[in-house]
């Protein structure tokens with residue numbers, strides 16, 4: 001599934017460091033750490049009229065990622081919230097909006113990896129775009145297992161939500177070449193980790209399973225699904241899941257802020273049922289409850 005250009009995004013305003021710029025002028029320096037080494041952290045946020053879904057959890061994860069990478073001048077949450085509000089106001093956005101919130105280590109005095117070369121502070125980018133859910137959550141997606149493993153903590157901890165996304169991009173390229181929608185990534189032991197840009201759940205015999213967050217991003221939508229299941233008496237467990245178990249599941253779905261909950265209808269040519277009653281129930285409960293997880297920017 002390839003996203004298309006939305007003409008409403010042609011003239012959007014983008015917040016960079018301390019002010020808004022029109023899209024055509026929204027740029028970072030060639031000396032910025034994100035250009036030099038993918039040295040940045042990010043969050044994807046979804047905006048509804050009720051607020052930003054799980055705003056505090058996203059800001060906490062941004063902070064934890066930045067602290068892990070030893071960023072020294074992380075803007076305050078108040079500053080970030082104001083920058084988001086300013087950007088949404090400038091674009092007249094209250095719904096159907098996705099925000100790519102990025103914090104780079106900032107501009108370097110000369111090219112190089114050393115963070116000591118970053119002497120002008122970090123750089124916050126608020127890129128808000130008109131972007132309804134990116135997948136067709138009715139027909140679902142087809143995925144292909146990639147030869148590219150998802151990072152486990154001994155390589156680069158997947159708990160850091162960083163901009164060094166090349167292992168996931170390689171998995172996505174393999175899926176593209178095969179005409180599939182996403183790459184399924186295994187961990188270094190061969191258990192299922194996640195899709196290249198979203199988490200995975202499996203329904204089997206009335207129980208909902210998801211891989212441990214050892215080698216996947218501990219997704220915020222993943223946590224919301226687990227919470228909604230628990231609130232509704234649905235048995236949900238984390239476990240090591242093999243591909244054979246996924247192929248033989250009663251249902252599989254992906255979770256993420258960009259697409260919310262998306263049925264997976266094929267893995268490596270094995271067809272999966274998308275009308276499993278428990279899976280349909282979870283998708284329905286998520287839709288009914290997601291706005292309760294919205295938090296206002298001025299809260």
Ligand SMILES: Cc1ncc(COP(=O)(O)O)c(C=O)c1O
Pocket residue numbers: 044168194195196197198199216217218219220221222255256257258
């Ligand atoms: C690799 C990866 N997995 C999963 C997710 C879903 O995470 P969330 O539910 O927090 O959007 C993302 C989103 O950025 C991601 O990049």
